[in-house]
Amino acid sequence: MATPCDSLAVPSFSASSSSIAGSGSSGSFSAVSSCNPIAGASAGYIAGSSSSVGLSSSSGDMQLTDLGIGTCARVVSVVQHDGKAPVELGRRLAELGFLPGEAVRIVAKGLMARAPIAVRIGTGTFALRLFEAACIRVRPEQPTA
Amino acid sequence: MEALASAPSPLIALVGNPNCGKTALFNILTGSRQKVANYAGVTVERKEGSLLTPSGLRVRILDLPGAYSLDPLTPDEQVTADVLLGRRAGETQPDFVVCVTDATNLRQNLRLVLSLKRLGLPMLVALNMSDIARRKGILIDSARLSQELGVPVVETVGVKAKGVRALVAQLDALGAPARERPLAVWRTPSAAELEHDQAEVRRILGLTGGDRLDGVTLSDRVDAVVLHPVAGPLILAVVLFLVFQAVFAWAQAPMDAIKFGVTAFGNWLGAALPASLLKDLLINGVLAGVGSVLVFLPQIIILFFFILMLEDSGYLPRAAFLLDRVMGSVGLSGRAFIPLLSSFACAIPGIMATRTIQNPRDRLATIMIAPLMTCSARLPVYALIIGAFIPQQTLWAGLQLQGVVLFVLYVLGVVGAMGVAFVLKRKGPGAGYQSLMLELPAYHWPNARGLAIGLWQRVEIFMSRVGTIILALMVILWALSSFPAPPPGAMGPPIQYSIAGHIGSWLAVLFAPIGFNWQISIALVPGLAAREVAVGALGTVYALSATGADVSGALTPLIAHSWSLPTALSLLAWYVFAPQCLSTLATVRRETNSWRYPIIMAAYLFGLAYVGSWITYHAALALLS
Numbered sequence: 001m002a003t004p005c006d007s008l009a010v011p012s013f014s015a016s017s018s019s020i021a022g023s024g025s026s027g028s029f030s031a032v033s034s035c036n037p038i039a040g041a042s043a044g045y046i047a048g049s050s051s052s053v054g055l056s057s058s059s060g061d062m063q064l065t066d067l068g069i070g071t072c073a074r075v076v077s078v079v080q081h082d083g084k085a086p087v088e089l090g091r092r093l094a095e096l097g098f099l100p101g102e103a104v105r106i107v108a109k110g111l112m113a114r115a116p117i118a119v120r121i122g123t124g125t126f127a128l129r130l131f132e133a134a135c136i137r138v139r140p141e142q143p144t145a
Numbered sequence: 146m147e148a149l150a151s152a153p154s155p156l157i158a159l160v161g162n163p164n165c166g167k168t169a170l171f172n173i174l175t176g177s178r179q180k181v182a183n184y185a186g187v188t189v190e191r192k193e194g195s196l197l198t199p200s201g202l203r204v205r206i207l208d209l210p211g212a213y214s215l216d217p218l219t220p221d222e223q224v225t226a227d228v229l230l231g232r233r234a235g236e237t238q239p240d241f242v243v244c245v246t247d248a249t250n251l252r253q254n255l256r257l258v259l260s261l262k263r264l265g266l267p268m269l270v271a272l273n274m275s276d277i278a279r280r281k282g283i284l285i286d287s288a289r290l291s292q293e294l295g296v297p298v299v300e301t302v303g304v305k306a307k308g309v310r311a312l313v314a315q316l317d318a319l320g321a322p323a324r325e326r327p328l329a330v331w332r333t334p335s336a337a338e339l340e341h342d343q344a345e346v347r348r349i350l351g352l353t354g355g356d357r358l359d360g361v362t363l364s365d366r367v368d369a370v371v372l373h374p375v376a377g378p379l380i381l382a383v384v385l386f387l388v389f390q391a392v393f394a395w396a397q398a399p400m401d402a403i404k405f406g407v408t409a410f411g412n413w414l415g416a417a418l419p420a421s422l423l424k425d426l427l428i429n430g431v432l433a434g435v436g437s438v439l440v441f442l443p444q445i446i447i448l449f450f451f452i453l454m455l456e457d458s459g460y461l462p463r464a465a466f467l468l469d470r471v472m473g474s475v476g477l478s479g480r481a482f483i484p485l486l487s488s489f490a491c492a493i494p495g496i497m498a499t500r501t502i503q504n505p506r507d508r509l510a511t512i513m514i515a516p517l518m519t520c521s522a523r524l525p526v527y528a529l530i531i532g533a534f535i536p537q538q539t540l541w542a543g544l545q546l547q548g549v550v551l552f553v554l555y556v557l558g559v560v561g562a563m564g565v566a567f568v569l570k571r572k573g574p575g576a577g578y579q580s581l582m583l584e585l586p587a588y589h590w591p592n593a594r595g596l597a598i599g600l601w602q603r604v605e606i607f608m609s610r611v612g613t614i615i616l617a618l619m620v621i622l623w624a625l626s627s628f629p630a631p632p633p634g635a636m637g638p639p640i641q642y643s644i645a646g647h648i649g650s651w652l653a654v655l656f657a658p659i660g661f662n663w664q665i666s667i668a669l670v671p672g673l674a675a676r677e678v679a680v681g682a683l684g685t686v687y688a689l690s691a692t693g694a695d696v697s698g699a700l701t702p703l704i705a706h707s708w709s710l711p712t713a714l715s716l717l718a719w720y721v722f723a724p725q726c727l728s729t730l731a732t733v734r735r736e737t738n739s740w741r742y743p744i745i746m747a748a749y750l751f752g753l754a755y756v757g758s759w760i761t762y763h764a765a766l767a768l769l770s
Contacts, residue, residue, distance in 0.1 A: 092214075094336060099339065101347075107368055107372065110470055111374030116581050118368065122253055123253065125584065125585040127584075132581065
């Protein structure tokens with residue numbers, strides 16, 4: 001299923017967003033999707049371990065929507081909109097706390113297809129529609145049981 | 146009051162994320178000394194109160210709307226940012242900022258603190274809900290936090306008077322405001338700066354504690370049931386159904402008491418006063434009109450009590466989450482649920498609450514269907530007709546037939562609204578993606594004090610409407626119904642010869658195909674000002690036109706006797722759809738800043754009501770013959 005994150009978009013967040021994506025890191029993400037990350041894996045929680053920057057780290061990444069209920073994960077990046085979604089989407093997600101390195105967990109999913117999901121981010125919980133959640137790439141903390 | 150603004154009492158702004166307990170803190174600081182109004186030009190609620198500190202300093206406190214960021218996405222956030230930056234016309238820039246944070250959610254809340262610090266206004270941080278944090282085992286070194294943030298930090302408990310002592314002491318020390326206000330400057334942070342802020346938050350929390358990431362919290366365990374894909378919607382349906390049953394069952398005793406009181410007062414007045422036009426006005430105009438509306442206040446209080454409880458406990462956003470998919474299927478967001486639920490109390494606050502919907506098209510659709518939600522002003526009309534025509538009969542499991550009929554009327558309104566929203570979605574321009582991003586705050590027990598204040602503010606609004614608009618209309622209607630006096634030797638009731646009688650007989654022609662008699666037709670005219678007026682109007686029309694023993698009789702047996710069942714059902718259907726409320730249309734005019742939408746709304750609602758009543762009337766006639 002095509003998600004807003006699958007198509008290319010110019011980051012409208014700010015001029016500097018491409019620079020903090022870091023040299024090389026945005027390239028490394030193109031192997032997974034054509035999304036423009038707000039920030040590469042180099043920012044945030046991986047800052048201490050430079051070895052994890054790059055292609056090798058992206059293999060365990062997934063969209064937040066693919067995460068199972070109760071599985072702990074960390075935000076890797078928040079991608080920009082595809083032109084149809086509100087331009088403020090990426091910025092607002094970041095303002096709500098969806099920033100690289102933050103702990104996330106799915107609290108609830110609806111029964112119906114395309115129902116929103118409830119996501120724990122840090123110490124807060126937000127209901128996100130799927131296209132919003134699809135813009136968030138995460139890495140599970142432990143293998144899914 | 147405006148002169149006071151120039152007096153040297155400092156203006157304190159409470160700023161914080163939504164759900165940080167800011168309003169509870171505001172309530173405890175200001176008590177009942179609150180003024181609720183709107184910001185000029187917008188419909189964002191403006192709450193100001195005052196506080197007298199122990200040293201005798203009068204402090205003005207402004208409760209700014211909750212905001213996640215100083216880069217606004219909603220009108221609420223726009224107001225907060227504008228006031229803080231001193232660029233909102235008619236608003237004084239605050240002298241001091243109290244940034245209210247949820248001590249159990251500092252990871253999210255501290256980013257706003259860092260943003261506010263960058264503004265350069267003098268500020269302090271209130272660690273609110275510090276009691277809950279302590280109970281959860283979250284220990285925060287507030288002295289260290291103050292040192293790291295470079296601003297004073299006080300612990301507060303927004304639900305206890307003792308819990309704000311430290312904050313009041315800090316405000317006490319402020320003294321008179323400085324003449325020169327510091328210049329607040331704001332620049333939208335880049336993504337890198339946001340991440341840097343979060344890194345800073347993590348660093349500070351690492352030093353001060355308070356960064357305990359809960360595993361599975363109590364709220365999570367509740368959510369596991371409440372947000373369960375199957376159990377959740379069932380619980381929601383039960384909750385809503387129980388509320389509507391309670392509105393009918395619990396309100397009965399106080400309603401009977403009010404009825405008894407009004408009747409006794411009317412009798413006393415009738416005996417005490419000599420026969421005159423004034424006595425006629427007092428008893429048949431004022432007392433009959435206001436009294437029969439006042440009697441439904443218990444139902445309104447109970448309904449608002451439940452809405453406030455659900456809001457305060459944190460269930461309301463969960464309901465929005467559960468309903469998002471259903472709402473989405475008719476082109477609305479889950480966020481539209483809260484304005485629409487508020488519309489069950491009154492469409493006016495509901496329409497105003499649509500400002501939280503970011504997508505303008507989505508917001509407009511919500512405004513257009515808000516009057517279809519069964520507002521509390523319809524309850525007097527429904528209660529009157531249901532009480533008169535639906536037998537008091539218990540179905541299985543203690544269910545009251547009257548309650549079931551009321552529930553059906555609510556459902557009809559919702560189904561109608563969904564149909565209209567669906568049509569609007571089809572006809573509207575491509576919607577694109579609509580955001581939800583709704584916070585689900587941790588559950589907590591509703592605070593009795595906050596509930597009481599919230600309830601009182603809403604009751605006050607309802608009472609002032611009863612006292613002003615309705616009273617005025619009752620007197621006008623009494624005059625319309627009394628003048629001109631019948632010619633000498635006239636045989637019929639006096640109202641037949643009055644202005645109201647002429648208007649009623651003209652409208653009755655228009656409404657005859659849907660079964661309305663001329664008394665109903667008259668009552669619908671003043672009923673345009675507010676739906677509940679129709680009940681008082683019917684009282685006046687019947688009290689004046691009835692003869693003999695009927696004058697002292699209540700309206701209920703009177704209409705039960707003089708209306709047919711199809712007429713009663715047709716009127717119920719009319720009230721589900723008809724825009725019998727000019728205040729709503731005026732609100733839509735203000736919210737959309739155009740006459741186009743209120744006119745479209747009035748036209749489509751009258752059309753829907755006429756068709757709905759016609760079908761109901763003729764179906765009932767066919768079934769009963």
